[in-house]
Amino acid sequence: AQSVAQPEDQVNVAEGNPLTVKCTYSVSGNPYLFWYVQYPNRGLQFLLKYITGDNLVKGSYGFEAEFNKSQTSFHLKKPSALVSDSALYFCAVRDKDDYKLSFGAGTTVTVRA
Amino acid sequence: DAGITQSPRYKITETGRQVTLMCHQTWSHSYMFWYRQDLGHGLRLIYYSAAADITDKGEVPDGYVVSRSKTENFPLTLESATRSQTSVYFCASRETGRFTEAFFGQGTRLTVV
Numbered sequence: 324a325q326s327v328a329q330p331e332d333q334v335n336v337a338e339g340n341p342l343t344v345k346c347t348y349s350v351s352g353n354p355y356l357f358w359y360v361q362y363p364n365r366g367l368q369f370l371l372k373y374i375t376g377d378n379l380v381k382g383s384y385g386f387e388a389e390f391n392k393s394q395t396s397f398h399l400k401k402p403s404a405l406v407s408d409s410a411l412y413f414c415a416v417r418d419k420d421d422y423k424l425s426f427g428a429g430t431t432v433t434v435r436a
Numbered sequence: 437d438a439g440i441t442q443s444p445r446y447k448i449t450e451t452g453r454q455v456t457l458m459c460h461q462t463w464s465h466s467y468m469f470w471y472r473q474d475l476g477h478g479l480r481l482i483y484y485s486a487a488a489d490i491t492d493k494g495e496v497p498d499g500y501v502v503s504r505s506k507t508e509n510f511p512l513t514l515e516s517a518t519r520s521q522t523s524v525y526f527c528a529s530r531e532t533g534r535f536t537e538a539f540f541g542q543g544t545r546l547t548v549v
Contacts, residue, residue, distance in 0.1 A: 329478075357537055366526060366540040367479075374535045413478060422467055422486065422530075423494065424538060428478040 325350040325418050329427035337435055342404040344430045346397045346414030356397040357415040357424065358388055367413060373397060384408070404434045439463075442527050442541035449517050449548055457512045457544045459527030467530040468510040469538065470494075470502065472523040479526065485510055517548045 326349045336342050348354055355374055359367040371382025378390045388399045397414060411431050415424040440461040449455050459468065466487050471479040481494030483502040491502050499521060501513045510529075514521055524545050528538040 355535065359540075364543075366542045367528075369537045369539065372535075372537055419534060423469065423481055423484050425481075426471075426479040428476060 325416050325425045327414050327416050327427035329430045331430050333431045335433045336404050338406050339403050342401040344399040344412050347395050348416040350418045353419045355417040358399050359413045361411040406434050406436050409434045440529055440541045442544050447546050452516050455514045455517050459510045461529040465529035466532045469528040470512045471526045474523050519548050522548045
């Protein structure tokens with residue numbers, strides 16, 4: 324079985340400050356990890372993914388994520404947040420031998436001007 | 437237009453009625469998925485399909501039926517709608533290949549009264 328936990332329902336930061344959205348996962352084998360973003364009344368948009376290799380993954384809109392195998396974490400980061408980054412963020416995991424994604428409950432990010 | 441489209445975007449129906457949500461993708465992706473999004477639960481997988489005529493249950497399949505006679509279409513039917521099926525429904529598709537990410541439709545907001 325595979326699962327994802329996003330321990331924070333909400334994250335609030337000031338514009339220009341660093342943004343971190345936390346994610347931990349559980350899979351039986353090697354994980355494939357993903358971050359998606361959802362803007363109001365829109366579908367989910369892919370941000371980035373970790374498959375293998377470098378633990379720091381760079382994605383769209385200046386986001387990056389750090390894979391930590393020992394802590395089973397895949398935290399999303401952005402060095403300098405923008406008001407336009409305010410959205411709902413989902414972490415997802417897929418076991419390498421499976422083809423369906425399991426999602427976390429989501430974290431609402433609010434960036435204040 | 438290229439991509440994945442869902443219809444309708446919004447639907448209000450009465451308890452006990454049959455409702456079908458449509459999903460169409462133009463990429464010829466092998467895999468297709470239906471998720472429902474509910475506050476506090478994130479996205480939960482209802483059904484998925486690995487190819488035409490191949491479907492399987494996800495996490496919350498009860499009360500739903502799917503079919504996939506053509507690669508590009510993956511309709512979701514609520515046989516007898518209940519209020520607990522009020523939700524936002526997302527369709528997604530993904531290429532064959534272990535490392536590929538899923539792409540999501542805009543969603544259908546279904547209200548059962």
